[in-house]
Amino acid sequence: MTDILSTTPGLFPLPDWAKDELSDLKGHQKSDLVSGEENEEILDAYDRTREELVSRQVEAGLDRVVEGQARWDDMLAHPLAVHDAVETRGIVRYYDNNNFYREPVVTGELGFDGDTAADLEAAAALTDAPLQATLPGPYSLFDLATDEHYGDEAEFLAGLAEFLAGEVEALPDHETLFLCEPSLVETPPGEDLDELASEAVDTVAAATDAEVVVHSYWGAIPEKPYAHLMDADVDAVGFDFVADHERNLYNIQEYGTKDAIALGVVDGQNTLVEEPSTIRERIEWVQEQVPAQSFETVYATANTELFYLPTNRAGAKLDALAEAAELEEVEA
Template sequence: MTELVSTTPGLYPLPDWAKQELSDLKGHQKHDLISGNEGADIVSAYDRAREEVVSEQTDAGLDRVVEAQLRWDDMLAHPLTVHENVETGGIVRYYDNNNFYRDPQVRGELTFSGDVAAELDATADLLGDESLQAVLPGPYSLSDLATDEHYGDEADFLGAVSEFLAGEVDAFPDHETLFLLEPSLVFSPPGEDVDERVAEAISAVSDATDADVVVHTYWGALDEKVYAHLMDADVEAIGFDFVAGDRDQTLYNINEYGTKDDIALGLVDGQNTLVEDPDTVRERVEWTLDNVQSQTFDTAYVTSNTELFYLPENRATEKLAALAAATEDELEVEA
């Protein structure tokens, strides 16, 4: 029997009321924000928004609850853009997804920050149980989105980013699962001098937690060679995007090289406002696992393929309910 676990990769849309309130507050406190200080009113607004999205997840019945990363204006680059030794450069576009962010330029050593740990501490206080799922950019994607002005070597920079993330994870409160988001492995795969180091970098982050670690990839299918190297990472599961890109290539990779004992299935569209009903999600789960040859899984994480940031708030909430309803029962899959 395969346990189905409903979850998401985090990065939710702000509640509608918070968008306007925070826009007004940030306009008034622009100088403080540039210097890295959030005023008490901004902190309070984010606290209230966090409470709301955590309640939405628990009300929907999700098996894993994320903090939702509502403060992450620069999406996956956030852990660097708030770092004291990183300067935020001009506006750039990540992954051709029509959203624009600031370029984090690393000008000094990536010392411990604790920014994400503080967010998770607040979420753990709200939950009071072990359903917390932490979310971070994976070390390769974070290094890919940044500009290195300090370390001087791509492999050394990847190692430094990995060490930085491991230090952040070590400060997290107890969490059941950690999702490391690695879309750059698909969209901007590493070259020959780096590809063999990616698994080592991911493993270093994974080793910093006792939680189950999922490396979630999206925006398409992984290149065969990249996937083969990724399989060397010491993690419990790899996540796959079954919405965007070549599903046949993804299934080929899994069936040719195998995968971990657990798997994450990106089966709900994180960018399309059309809400999948629970029966459709369940059918997709069954079809996908039926097409994985000669392997069954202890756990299948059923999730959206991408972050939910791109959706209107009401559509994101509806997709949470669909994910939860589709995974209420275990699944028996013939090997």
């Protein structure tokens, strides 16, 4: 029997009170805030925000609870943006949307930082619910960053993977690790990097005993990088069935997938809140299309990060995901 677990890729929107308070404390808008240089008042605001985000997930009844990543002003680039060996420079468009991040330029060896572990430890102190860690995948971090130290693409990608592996090793106990890899879709690796991208994922996944999900979104991974990703020793690959159900289904049918799967069946960028029965129907539709494969676990998730949404809509989608996971099978 398949376990259906409700979860998200994290990166939640800031509550309105936190936006206002942090803007006042830092003196300018959130898109320009300097991550990692927080005084006690700012840290207190983030602590209260984290408590609210964790509490809301527990209230919804999600099967996996994330820290919320409220401090990630630079979105997936955050783990580098706060690192001592990285300079943040000009403002760069975050993929193809109206969000922006500060370009992280790696100027030295990427040693251990511990920023993500500290945040997850703070979340662990707030709940007994099963925790899920969220990190950028190594290839997406490679795509978002600029190298002024390693001098070679393969070495840079390997250095980022080792850095992320060190961060993962320091995490408190967690049930699941989501590695967000939208760049596999948006800027897929070419001939020289597609196999190396899979090896980099392996390096990070080997650093935890938790279930590891490589979640891609904003479309489908091209065939060759996907085939290489299937060689990675991870527990599940995530598919965006909101943005492109046909090509994602083709990848699964043509190349197979892991014994577990993550399905992006809730739109993380649209304020329309899906009915739980609709979400469950989408999950069952995917299962029906691949009758030869019986999944041990289905992670039912939003297709993208949730910071695009108003907080009330994001919360409503959490409720819908949790309820969908608990529904009996939808009758045809």
